[in-house]
Amino acid sequence: xxxxxxxxxxxxxxxxxxxxxxxxxxxxxxxxxxxxxxxxxxxxxxxxxxxxxxxxxxxxxxxxxxxxxxxxxxxxxxxxxxxxxxxxxxxxxxxxxxxxxxxxxxxxxxxxxxxxxxxxxxxxxxxxxxxxxxxxxxxxxxxxxxxxxxxxxxxxxxxxxxxxxxxxxxxxxxxxxxxxxxxxxxxxxxxxxxxxxxxxxxxxxxxxxxxxxxxxxxxxxxxxxxxxxxxxxxxxxxxxxxxxxxxxxxxxxxxxxxxxxxxxxxxxxxxxxxxxxxxxxxxxxxxxxxxxxxxxxxxxxxxxxxxxxxxxxxxxxxxxxxxxxxxxxxxxxxxxxxxxxxxxxxxxxxxxxxxxxxxxxxxxxxxxxxxxxxxxxxxxxxxxxxxxxxxxxxxxxxxxxxxxxxxxxxxxxxxxxxxxxxxxxxxxxxxxxxxxxxxxxxxxxxxxxxxxxxxxxx
Numbered sequence: 001x002x003x004x005x006x007x008x009x010x011x012x013x014x015x016x017x018x019x020x021x022x023x024x025x026x027x028x029x030x031x032x033x034x035x036x037x038x039x040x041x042x043x044x045x046x047x048x049x050x051x052x053x054x055x056x057x058x059x060x061x062x063x064x065x066x067x068x069x070x071x072x073x074x075x076x077x078x079x080x081x082x083x084x085x086x087x088x089x090x091x092x093x094x095x096x097x098x099x100x101x102x103x104x105x106x107x108x109x110x111x112x113x114x115x116x117x118x119x120x121x122x123x124x125x126x127x128x129x130x131x132x133x134x135x136x137x138x139x140x141x142x143x144x145x146x147x148x149x150x151x152x153x154x155x156x157x158x159x160x161x162x163x164x165x166x167x168x169x170x171x172x173x174x175x176x177x178x179x180x181x182x183x184x185x186x187x188x189x190x191x192x193x194x195x196x197x198x199x200x201x202x203x204x205x206x207x208x209x210x211x212x213x214x215x216x217x218x219x220x221x222x223x224x225x226x227x228x229x230x231x232x233x234x235x236x237x238x239x240x241x242x243x244x245x246x247x248x249x250x251x252x253x254x255x256x257x258x259x260x261x262x263x264x265x266x267x268x269x270x271x272x273x274x275x276x277x278x279x280x281x282x283x284x285x286x287x288x289x290x291x292x293x294x295x296x297x298x299x300x301x302x303x304x305x306x307x308x309x310x311x312x313x314x315x316x317x318x319x320x321x322x323x324x325x326x327x328x329x330x331x332x333x334x335x336x337x338x339x340x341x342x343x344x345x346x347x348x349x350x351x352x353x354x355x356x357x358x359x360x361x362x363x364x365x366x367x368x369x370x371x372x373x374x375x376x377x378x379x380x381x382x383x384x385x386x387x388x389x390x391x392x393x394x395x396x397x398x399x400x401x402x403x404x405x406x407x408x409x410x411x412x413x414x415x416x417x418x419x420x421x422x423x424x425x426x427x428x429x430x431x432x433x434x435x436x437x438x439x440x441x442x443x444x445x446x447x448x449x450x451x452x453x454x455x456x457x458x
Contacts, residue, residue, distance in 0.1 A: 025122045098126065137169045198450060202267070202269075203255065204270050206238070210240055218272075221434060226447065239338060240331050242337070245281065274301070284360040296370070296371070297369075297409055298371045299401070300370065368409060373417060374398065375397075381427060400426045401426045416445060418438060
C-alpha cells in the first residue's frame with residue numbers, strides 16, 4: 001500500500017512539474033492574456049517577462065546547486081544522474097504537449113505578433129531545459145569518455161540530431177544508475193563477509209611500460225574494491241622497461257619485504273601482461289617458491305607474440321636501436337634504473353619465449369592459474385586497434401596484444417569477453433580507463449578471482 005501511494009505521489013509530482021514547465025514556456029502568452037483580459041492591465045509586458053525570466057534563472061541556479069552537491073559522493077551522484085534523466089524525460093513530455101497545444105489551441109492566433117514571440121520563447125525554453133538535464137549527466141557520468149562527451153556536446157547543437165543524443169544520454173544514465181545500485185546493494189550485503197580476505201596478502205604486478213604510481217593506479221578501481229572486501233594489497237614496484245631478469249630481482253626483494261611486514265611466509269601474486277613473466281622468473285630462478293602461494297597471470301604472453309616476431313624481423317636495426325635509446329632515455333627520467341627497451345621487446349618473441357619456458361620451470365609448491373580477455377574488433381580499443389588487426393593477420397583472435405593460446409598457463413580459468421560489440425581489451429581487463437562495460441563487470445571479476453583463492457586456502 002505504501003509503495004502504491006509513493007508511485008501515485010511521484011506521478012502527481014511529475015504532472016505538476018510538467019504543468020509548471022508548460023506555463024513557464026509560454027510566458028509571452030500568459031503576459032498577453034493577463035494584460036488584455038485579466039488582473040494585470042496596465043503592467044508592462046517587458047517588466048512581466050523580466051520578472052518571469054528572473055524566476056526561470058532562479059530555477060536554473062537551484063539546479064546547478066543540486067549538481068554541485070552531487071559531485072564527489074556516490075549516492076548523491078547516482079541521484080543526480082536520475083535527476084538529469086528525469087529532466088530530459090520531462091522535456092520530451094513537454095515537447096509533446098507543446099506540439100498538441102500549437103496544433104489544437106493556438107492556430108487561431110497565428111497572425112498576432114505575440115504568437116511568434118511565444119513560439120520563439122517556447123523553443124528557447126525547451127532547448128535550455130533539455131540542455132540542463134544533459135549537462136547534469138555529462139558532469140556526473142563515469143561511463144562517458146572525454147572524446148565521446150565532446151562529440152555528444154557538439155551534436156546537441158544540431159537540431160536534427162539533438163533528440164537521439166538526449167535519448168542516448170537517458171539510456172546511459174539509467175544503465176549506470178542500475179549497475180551501480182546493484183553494486184552498492186551487493187557491497188552492503190557482503191560488508192561483513194570479507195570474501196577477499198585471503199590467508200596471504202596480494203601482490204599486484206603491472207605490465208610493461210608502466211610504474212606503480214602513487215596517484216594514478218595501474219589497476220584502476222580494482223584495489224579499492226578488493227580492500228573493501230578484506231584483501232591486503234601490495235604492489236611490485238618493479239620498473240617499466242627493465243628486463244625480466246632485473247624486474248625479477250625487484251620482485252624477490254618485494255616478496256621478502258611483504259612477508260616481514262605482514263608476519264607471513266607467503267604471498268598471492270596477481271600479475272598482468274609481462275608482470276606474469278617477471279613473477280615466473282622470480283619464483284623459479286629466484287627460488288621464491290616457498291614464499292609464493294599462488295600465481296595468477298592475466299593476459300600474459302607466456303608463449304610470446306607472433307606480431308613481435310614480424311616487427312623485429314622487418315624493422316631496420318639502426319632505427320630499432322635508435323628508437324630503443326629514445327625510450328630508455330625517457331624512462332630513465334621516470335626513475336627506471338635499468339631501462340632496456342631493445343632487450344625487453346625481444347623477450348616477447350616466440351623464439352625467446354620457447355627458450356624461457358624450457359628454462360623457467362614451474363615450482364610444485366606454487367599454484368599456477370591464468371585468465372585471458374578478447375577484443376571483438378579493431379574499434380574495441382582505439383589505442384590497440386592497429387596491433388589488434390596486425391595480430392589477427394599473422395596469428396589469431398586477441399585482446400589487442402596477446403592471443404589466448406599465448407596466455408594459457410597452469411590451470412586456465414577462461415577468457416573474459418562480452419556479447420556486445422566491444423569485447424574486453426588488454427587495458428580493459430585491468431580497469432585502465434575506469435569504465436564499466438556492458439555484460440562484463442571488471443570489479444566483480446577480480447572479487448571472484450580473489451574469493452576463489454580464499455576458497456582454495458590461499
